[in-house]
Amino acid sequence: MNRQGGSLIPEPVLEDGTVRLRRWAATDLSCVKAASDEGVIPGGTTVPVVFTEEAGREWIERQHSRTGRGQGWSLAVTEISRGQAVGCAVLLLRPQEGVAGLGYWIAPEARGRGVASRAVALLTEWGLREPGLARVEAWVEPGNAASTGVLSRCGFEYEGRLRLFLSFPTRRADAWVFSRIGAA
Template sequence: MPFKIPDIVAAGTLAGRAQPTLPVPGGLVVRPWRDADAPAVHAAFQDPLLQRWHARVADSESEALGWIEDWRKAWADERDAYWAIADAATDELVGRVALRCIVLGDGQAEVAYWTVPSARGRGVAPRAVVALTDWAFEEVGLHRIELTHSTANEASCRVALKTGFVAEGTKRGALLHEDGWHDMHLHARIRGDGPTAVV
């Protein structure tokens, strides 16, 4: 039985192209991961604040390298897409931004991000999120991108609101953290929502 609704984005749209490097205002880029990023990823995951909001820890540089290999494979599989956020001049790693849980046929994904301690408070995450979501809407053709965060993560909520992700509600007991189940705020942007301010 044929489907009445066509796919929003055709399969192969990501895998059929090289993962791009995107310019980010303020002297940053989001770029594909490299093996050489493994030491910086390992170092980033030693930060207690970053560990608070993530279920994984990196015990070694070789483990971080394995993550990077998985992140590259995820692009080819069109299930997730991970980028490094880097200083455009020095290539220093300042964070990560990603599209997770991609469902091309439905035109949907979820944006996720983190920054290293030295990059916080400088608008790195908001600028990277805007660059990536604008690309995902305009170049890929996604229709809806969600952003979720623990209700206890006020910094992540500020990123969501600064970047035009409308608060849609609270998902009760939605994600297990190390300290127990957390309620999660749900935000979303829809293609055509209008311009977002770059912070």
């Protein structure tokens, strides 16, 4: 893994002309609030279940600390034409060398126009190229058609089902595993 001192290489700025991924900013609180208020996102992420400005600021600070602590990269997803953050894309390192888990969410008002697909393509291709990951994997709850649509569009391959692998506050669920791999 390409490290600088004890830290990972810094959060990149990635863009494709429509979507830009960048470091989280203190001004992105409204995006965190949209995710908190959405209902499903807080159950599968660390987004605050109940949004307050303080909880939102702490969440953004935790995203900044991920790279410095060697955990991975958490980026704000923005639509270039509008400038503001509408979602999140993360790569978090697994214990296995060269393997990272991919996560993503998009605020409801920005869904259905390809933002997640663009963000996942940008971050995955960067991860396989710059830090030199061997494998990027995603765990998806069966039936999450929007999420599997994103992964299929981005060239991820379905590998199998992990029974009762996911843990939510009040239940467990199976996970479908998808991956993309770099050049061997």
